[in-house]
Amino acid sequence: MSVQSAIAARDADALPGKRDEDWRWTDLRGLIRTVPEPSPPLAREAMGEGPFASLAARVVAIGNGRGEAAIDIAADQVVALDVVSRGGGSHAATLRVDVAAGVAATLLESYRGLGEYLASTALAITLGEGARLERIVLAEEDADGVAVSQAEVVLAADAAFSQTTLTCGARRQRLETRVSHPGGHAQLRLDGVYLLAGKRHADLTSAVKHTGLDGRTDQLTKGVVRDQARGVFQGRIVVAEGADKTEARMGHHALILSERAEVDAKPELEIYADDVVCAHGNTIGALDEDALFYMRQRGLPEVEARAMLTEAFIGEVIDRIGHEGAREAARAWAAERLKGE
Amino acid sequence: MLKIENLHARVEDAEILKGLSLEVPKGEVHAIMGPNGAGKSTLSYVLSGRQGYEVTEGSVSLDGEDLLSLEANERAARGVFLSFQYPLEIPGVPALTFIRAALNAQRKARGEPEIAAPAFLKLAREKAAALKIDFEMLKRSLNVGFSGGEKKRMEILQMSMLEPRFLILDETDSGLDIDALRIVSEGVNALRSPERSMLVITHYQRLLDYIKPDRVHVLSAGRIVASGGPELALELEREGYDRYARAA
Numbered sequence: 001m002s003v004q005s006a007i008a009a010r011d012a013d014a015l016p017g018k019r020d021e022d023w024r025w026t027d028l029r030g031l032i033r034t035v036p037e038p039s040p041p042l043a044r045e046a047m048g049e050g051p052f053a054s055l056a057a058r059v060v061a062i063g064n065g066r067g068e069a070a071i072d073i074a075a076d077q078v079v080a081l082d083v084v085s086r087g088g089g090s091h092a093a094t095l096r097v098d099v100a101a102g103v104a105a106t107l108l109e110s111y112r113g114l115g116e117y118l119a120s121t122a123l124a125i126t127l128g129e130g131a132r133l134e135r136i137v138l139a140e141e142d143a144d145g146v147a148v149s150q151a152e153v154v155l156a157a158d159a160a161f162s163q164t165t166l167t168c169g170a171r172r173q174r175l176e177t178r179v180s181h182p183g184g185h186a187q188l189r190l191d192g193v194y195l196l197a198g199k200r201h202a203d204l205t206s207a208v209k210h211t212g213l214d215g216r217t218d219q220l221t222k223g224v225v226r227d228q229a230r231g232v233f234q235g236r237i238v239v240a241e242g243a244d245k246t247e248a249r250m251g252h253h254a255l256i257l258s259e260r261a262e263v264d265a266k267p268e269l270e271i272y273a274d275d276v277v278c279a280h281g282n283t284i285g286a287l288d289e290d291a292l293f294y295m296r297q298r299g300l301p302e303v304e305a306r307a308m309l310t311e312a313f314i315g316e317v318i319d320r321i322g323h324e325g326a327r328e329a330a331r332a333w334a335a336e337r338l339k340g341e
Numbered sequence: 342m343l344k345i346e347n348l349h350a351r352v353e354d355a356e357i358l359k360g361l362s363l364e365v366p367k368g369e370v371h372a373i374m375g376p377n378g379a380g381k382s383t384l385s386y387v388l389s390g391r392q393g394y395e396v397t398e399g400s401v402s403l404d405g406e407d408l409l410s411l412e413a414n415e416r417a418a419r420g421v422f423l424s425f426q427y428p429l430e431i432p433g434v435p436a437l438t439f440i441r442a443a444l445n446a447q448r449k450a451r452g453e454p455e456i457a458a459p460a461f462l463k464l465a466r467e468k469a470a471a472l473k474i475d476f477e478m479l480k481r482s483l484n485v486g487f488s489g490g491e492k493k494r495m496e497i498l499q500m501s502m503l504e505p506r507f508l509i510l511d512e513t514d515s516g517l518d519i520d521a522l523r524i525v526s527e528g529v530n531a532l533r534s535p536e537r538s539m540l541v542i543t544h545y546q547r548l549l550d551y552i553k554p555d556r557v558h559v560l561s562a563g564r565i566v567a568s569g570g571p572e573l574a575l576e577l578e579r580e581g582y583d584r585y586a587r588a589a
Binding site for chain 1: 389390391392412413414417418422423425428429430431432433434439440442443444446447450482499503
């Protein structure tokens with residue numbers, strides 16, 4: 001059973017939990033005893049403006065699970081998708097995003113929450129032959145909210161999909177991306193940033209399946225956790241039989257800034273093909289004390305030196321964002337989230 | 342300028358400095374020489390305020406102000422500059438960004454206005470040219486992928502832009518070939534002034550051919566065991582540290 005159907009049926013026992021291998025670090029079933037009442041409708045005026053409104057030609061809004069069900073992109077354009085949750089109810093939305101063959105588009109997706117809601121969003125994204133889509137996801141859920149966003153992405157040959165997910169977590173949150181990669185020179189970039197404080201939890205899970213010759217995947221996720229926050233990274237790349245000459249790289253690097261913060265990481269490469277170049281790197285550590293002393297010796301106060309090092313650490317991912325406006329918005333968001341404390 | 346009296350310092354459980362006393366008057370360059378393990382690096386870290394070095398006795402003052410009660414960045418703002426033996430790499434922070442942030446943090450701590458971007462860039466261009474540093478290099482992450490000589494030149498560039506009044510050069514010659522040593526030494530010598538003092542910490546006499554000290558001190562087993570003029574460095578080069586190791 002999916003999160004979607006568990007919410008629809010208001011069946012808490014159907015929520016995924018620690019007994020499901022894929023959800024063991026993001027236990028929804030153990031957290032939620034009863035699925036709350038369905039959320040009331042949310043008027044468009046009550047939603048306010050999302051963080052990407054000024055960057056997009058077209059804005060699609062989903063309030064408490066209700067809104068448009070499909071985004072068809074037939075010409076080069078920038079589309080903002082603003083998903084808003086308010087109050088203490090539960091809601092689920094499904095959305096289809098189709099990018100026509102040969103079209104180059106940008107999807108600027110934001111999640112904004114206020115309350116103790118249980119929210120789920122399921123997206124089915126398809127890219128036609130030679131289509132290009134850059135998807136930026138900026139998730140700012142409530143510290144008391146529980147939110148799941150799951151995207152199934154299907155690429156045609158020669159398509160290029162780039163994604164950067166940026167999140168500050170929630171009471172419990174999962175941002176999941178599954179990509180079916182046909183090879184045939186299709187390109188995939190799958191990046192993520194999580195900046196967690198307080199008791200927030202964020203889970204960035206991805207699964208990429210290469211099924212044809214000559215596919216490329218490049219994945220870089222970085223996280224900074226402090227206080228009692230918990231970050232989860234699960235990345236799986238499967239190179240199926242026949243997907244020869246696949247090139248896949250996966251990196252996950254996290255900084256833990258306090259003793260009670262936690263990061264769980266599970267990078268997985270499963271390779272059943274030949275002549276494949278696959279690599280993954282995973283590091284979890286603290287800020288470099290030698291570098292901090294060096295910076296302070298030159299006059300930078302400790303707080304400033306720490307902020308500069310962490311911003312630079314995250315900057316490597318943000319620099320990879322192609323859309324300039326979104327890149328600067330992401331940089332400003334990260335600077336704000338990393339400030340002081 | 343700098344006055345160290347009966348300084349005792351420990352790292353974890355080991356006492357490294359055992360009653361070190363030293364005075365460096367304004368405008369003078371003093372060299373500290375000593376065998377490995379004498380406490381040379383510990384001295385530079387204690388003076389610059391690195392955490393993990395506990396001072397158990399003694400005092401250090403700069404122009405009469407107690408240094409030991411100040412944080413590392415507060416000492417920097419008062420003009421203490423440590424040139425590292427192995428300058429750190431700071432990934433993702435361009436050299437220019439770093440130096441400007443450091444300069445403005447120091448100015449702010451001293452109650453001075455921040456330097457504006459155009460004035461800063463002009464200054465950086467001038468100083469980089471004098472040190473034969475390609476300005477483009479300053480747009481790259483500080484020290485990342487730089488050669489040993491390039492890193493030391495970046496240290497000198499930072500010195501010349503931050504204009505400290507008390508310089509500590511920790512084994513500045515290590516990892517440098519003769520050409521790099523000459524460029525770095527010229528950079529240091531250009532900073533010599535009646536208002537500025539320097540402490541040159543070195544294992545070998547070689548550096549002192551380029552940066553000529555007013556006084557030379559021998560550090561052994563955590564104390565200054567001999568002091569003299571520049572000729573003392575030559576004697577050490579000839580005869581080694583054995584005599585002082587025994588004296589300590």
